Amino acid sequence: MTDIHSLLTWSEPILRGGQIILILTLAWLGQRLLGRMLNQLSRRYPLPPELLLPLGTALRWLLLGSALILVLERVGVSASVLWSALTGFAAVGAVAFFAIWSVLSNLFCAVLIFTVGPFRLGDLVEVVETPDQPGMKGRVVAINLLYTTLKEATEGSAAYGALLQVPNSLFFQKAVRRWRGPDFPSQ
Structure with missing residues (x-):
């Protein structure tokens, strides 16, 4: 009788330990599978690493948090x-989200610029600003x-050759003229 009692005493911690090891193993395998899927996605579609890296990181953290x-x-x-x-952290996250809305808007617009491609490097x-007046060019x-x-x-301008940093969200709020490749207008 003592042997059965000691066996039952040890079986529950061993079972829990096995379940924990199984959860961690599945999380590790899930991360590996996720990494391979993102690599295949990047080979199949021309997605920039600036988009894939944060996406992969966010998905991995979500998987680890669940585990x-x-x-x-x-x-x-x-x-x-x-x-x-979790709901407390989500509420704090929502408040922070509204506090940094303009930054998040620029991040989302960057994702759109990378994926939709309204313009490219060199364009x-x-x-x-208005159809009858020139804007930032x-x-x-x-x-x-x-x-x-x-x-x-803009030649003749005092700032010719200066670098302009335009927030990404502005490209989706205003009209944009674009010239690609060798079709550039004379400057």
Whole structure:
């Protein structure tokens, strides 16, 4: 009888340990599979690394967070406590989201610029304020997550050749003229 009692005493921690190892193993395999899927996606479609890296990182953190919650639940932390903590963090995140809306808007517009491709490096673009007046005009020399850098292209201007950093969201709020490749107008 003592042997059965000691076996039952040890079986529950061994079972929980096995479940935790299984959860961590599945999370590790999920990360590996996710990495391979993103690599195949980048080979199949011409997506820039500036888009794939944050996407892969966010998905990996989501997978690790889910595994952590499952492990904590197996250890004995209450699901309602975990849910309360998660919703509290989500509320704080929502407040932070509204606080940095313009930055997030530029980040989202950068994703659109990278995927939709309204212009590319080397293109000559003009952000038109009104149809009858010239706007900001320049050759695209860099595109990052917040700004698109234009090299001023208006000869005779005091700032000719200056670099303009235009917020990415502005390209979706104003009309944009674009010239590609050898079709550049004379400057």
